Amino acid sequence: MARGARSTHLNAARPLPPSNTASGTSLAALQAWVDDVARLTQPDRIHWCDGSDAENRALLASMEADGTLIALNPDTHPNCWLHRSDPDDVARVEHLTFVCTHERDDAGPNNHWMDPTEANAKIDALFEGCMRGRTLYVVPYCMGPIDSPLARCGVEITDSPYVVANMRIMTRMGADALRRIEREGSAAGEGANTFVRGLHSLGELDPNRRFIMHFPEELVIKSYGSGYGGNALLGKKCHALRIASWQAREEGWLAEHMLIVGIENPQGETHYIAAAFPSACGKTNLAMLVPPAAYREAGWKVWTVGDDICWMRPGPDGRLWAINPEAGYFGVAPGTSAKSNPNALAMIQHDTIYTNVALTDDGQPWWEGLDDRVPAYDWQGRPFDPANGPAAHPNARFTVSARQCPSWSPRAEDPQGVPISAIVFGGRRAATMPLVFEARDWTHGVYVGATMASETTAAATGQVGVVRRDPMAMKPFCGYHFGDYFAHWLSFDKPGAQLPKIFHVNWFRKDADGRFLWPGFGENLRVLEWIIGRVEGAHDVQRAAIGGLPLESAGLLRKLDPIETDIDSLLRVDQAAWLCEVQEATCELERLGVPTDSPLRRQGERTACRRESRRQCRPAPRAPVMSASGVEQRSQLQSMPASSSILIIGARRSR
Numbered sequence: 068m069a070r071g072a073r074s075t076h077l078n079a080a081r082p083l084p085p086s087n088t089a090s091g092t093s094l095a096a097l098q099a100w101v102d103d104v105a106r107l108t109q110p111d112r113i114h115w116c117d118g119s120d121a122e123n124r125a126l127l128a129s130m131e132a133d134g135t136l137i138a139l140n141p142d143t144h145p146n147c148w149l150h151r152s153d154p155d156d157v158a159r160v161e162h163l164t165f166v167c168t169h170e171r172d173d174a175g176p177n178n179h180w181m182d183p184t185e186a187n188a189k190i191d192a193l194f195e196g197c198m199r200g201r202t203l204y205v206v207p208y209c210m211g212p213i214d215s216p217l218a219r220c221g222v223e224i225t226d227s228p229y230v231v232a233n234m235r236i237m238t239r240m241g242a243d244a245l246r247r248i249e250r251e252g253s254a255a256g257e258g259a260n261t262f263v264r265g266l267h268s269l270g271e272l273d274p275n276r277r278f279i280m281h282f283p284e285e286l287v288i289k290s291y292g293s294g295y296g297g298n299a300l301l302g303k304k305c306h307a308l309r310i311a312s313w314q315a316r317e318e319g320w321l322a323e324h325m326l327i328v329g330i331e332n333p334q335g336e337t338h339y340i341a342a343a344f345p346s347a348c349g350k351t352n353l354a355m356l357v358p359p360a361a362y363r364e365a366g367w368k369v370w371t372v373g374d375d376i377c378w379m380r381p382g383p384d385g386r387l388w389a390i391n392p393e394a395g396y397f398g399v400a401p402g403t404s405a406k407s408n409p410n411a412l413a414m415i416q417h418d419t420i421y422t423n424v425a426l427t428d429d430g431q432p433w434w435e436g437l438d439d440r441v442p443a444y445d446w447q448g449r450p451f452d453p454a455n456g457p458a459a460h461p462n463a464r465f466t467v468s469a470r471q472c473p474s475w476s477p478r479a480e481d482p483q484g485v486p487i488s489a490i491v492f493g494g495r496r497a498a499t500m501p502l503v504f505e506a507r508d509w510t511h512g513v514y515v516g517a518t519m520a521s522e523t524t525a526a527a528t529g530q531v532g533v534v535r536r537d538p539m540a541m542k543p544f545c546g547y548h549f550g551d552y553f554a555h556w557l558s559f560d561k562p563g564a565q566l567p568k569i570f571h572v573n574w575f576r577k578d579a580d581g582r583f584l585w586p587g588f589g590e591n592l593r594v595l596e597w598i599i600g601r602v603e604g605a606h607d608v609q610r611a612a613i614g615g616l617p618l619e620s621a622g623l624l625r626k627l628d629p630i631e632t633d634i635d636s637l638l639r640v641d642q643a644a645w646l647c648e649v650q651e652a653t654c655e656l657e658r659l660g661v662p663t664d665s666p667l668r669r670q671g672e673r674t675a676c677r678r679e680s681r682r683q684c685r686p687a688p689r690a691p692v693m694s695a696s697g698v699e700q701r702s703q704l705q706s707m708p709a710s711s712s713i714l715i716i717g718a719r720r721s722r
Contacts, residue, residue: 118241512569
């Protein structure tokens with residue numbers, strides 16, 4: 068039995084509740100774990116989910132009857148539902164999310180850490196008897212196409228039918244997944260960890276009794292006290308990134324917070340691009356990009372493979388092949404409109420679960436940025452009053468099958484995945500970063516991803532222009548030490564590898580008056596076209612310290628229907644600002660425990676700040692260092708000079 072699970076003998080005397088099946092599973096290890104959890108949590112009944120339409124209809128009907136779901140207008144939004152969560156349970160709780168490894172250093176400074184023995188004691192005490200009066204649902208699922216060698220399986224136990232309904236959309240859930248789990252478990256033999264075990268309970272929805280614990284060495288997740296998607300849908304960030312990133316390091320692949328999009332040219336050739344962006348940078352919009360009219364008329368097409376998570380593995384040809392482990396989209400509703408993302412808006416008109424959106428007087432979902440209508444009820448069910456704040460919660464969501472997206476790729480369910488031609492990193496920067504540049508090589512590309520950053524907006528934080536580092540958009544999601552994570556990325560550069568080129572983009576450059584220089588949205592295809600051209604060996608670049616910049620002669624932004632924009636300003640790199648950027652990035656790598664002899668540190672040294680430039684640089688605010696108990700050591704760190712941060716973190720040991 069996994070060390071992260073509670074020993075069965077503690078509750079062996081307790082009888083098991085009735086189940087909807089005579090025998091849940093042929094896999095002894097899975098059955099024993101389910102029985103153990105049932106004795107601990109004491110539900111009234113056990114339901115093994117098969118993922119069938121009949122089962123789903125029954126769950127939806129039961130949730131409508133008890134008020135968990137509200138049916139939306141059947142004429143405008145057939146088979147769509149609204150869920151209103153507890154006002155104190157509307158987002159991920161990163162400060163209560165822990166990575167529990169036996170060695171604290173394995174979790175790294177990028178994670179909250181807790182000793183596994185302490186973590187299990189804390190959360191198992193909460194699970195004791197927590198499902199009395201409830202149904203325990205056993206949810207077998209597969210992350211990735213069911214027959215894909217790149218896919219990985221898990222089982223979530225939950226007492227929330229809302230979680231079950233969402234997991235059915237977001238994963239390949241049910242009987243087929245269970246059969247694969249049984250096959251792989253039987254082949255591996257007794258005692259082998261072949262699937263991720265996830266235990267979840269709503270508990271009392273008390274913010275003071277809430278934890279999300281990850282035990283990557285045992286492939287175990289335990290979540291208590293929240294019904295929000297990122298905390299409760301354990302196949303998503305918990306499994307697909309935190310646990311999967313650990314698995315990927317052990318098995319030689321990559322689990323990344325990236326979209327996957329296919330760009331098909333008029334000749335019928337498709338290049339697949341994986342891209343990582345921090346929040347508020349247009350990630351989903353890029354995944355579902357609609358080409359400008361001139362491009363569509365010329366025969367360009369965009370295919371959506373995934374909008375959030377990408378698993379990549381080297382293939383026999385040396386290229387990286389990728390799958391989207393998810394089967395649905397758990398997207399942010401506010402800001403989604405016919406202008407920003409027409410494909411997303413089209414796909415959520417039917418068979419969608421909405422969470423914390425507002426309602427019109429005729430029962431249609433509404434959120435800020437959708438249109439000019441005024442809703443009748445806000446996300447808490449109150450008559451809408453602007454004095455109470457936004458009508459929809461800023462983190463309101465929709466859950467929908469990926470197959471409903473008009474740009475859904477015919478290769479999305481390919482068991483072998485799709486070959487990645489380019490990897491793109493990006494952030495929201497008003498200055499410093501040009502519209503696009505190409506990394507010099509794989510190592511420089513990893514450096515670009517490891518040091519990527521975005522500036523905050525007033526709407527998000529109350530402060531404008533604060534630079535926050537988010538390495539590869541994985542800061543909240545990497546399940547182990549960032550120093551080891553970067554080293555793992557670097558390890559793919561080996562003889563025979565046909566690695567994708569790496570680029571950085573910035574859609575958010577502004578002029579002196581604060582206006583965006585780049586139109587964005589569908590026009591971003593123009594930049595992707597240039598990237599594909601570079602992959603194919605076309606276009607010359609201007610070699611600079613930052614990387615390869617487009618030359619005007621390359622025709623960037625000039626093909627088909629030209630647009631009016633200041634190309635020179637979009638591509639300009641201010642040397643002094645870039646030197647400051649490098650210094651700040653070096654401080655961040657040091658804070659994350661990247662050793663001084665790392666190739667990433669040497670990349671920064673190639674363009675290190677001059678003594679004069681250092682005096683002009685003001686390092687960005689740093690994230691707090693966490694103690695073993697998760698307590699912030701913020702004030703001490705922020706008061707220290709940049710050169711002192713190594714004294715707090717220490718050098719990362721080599722593996």
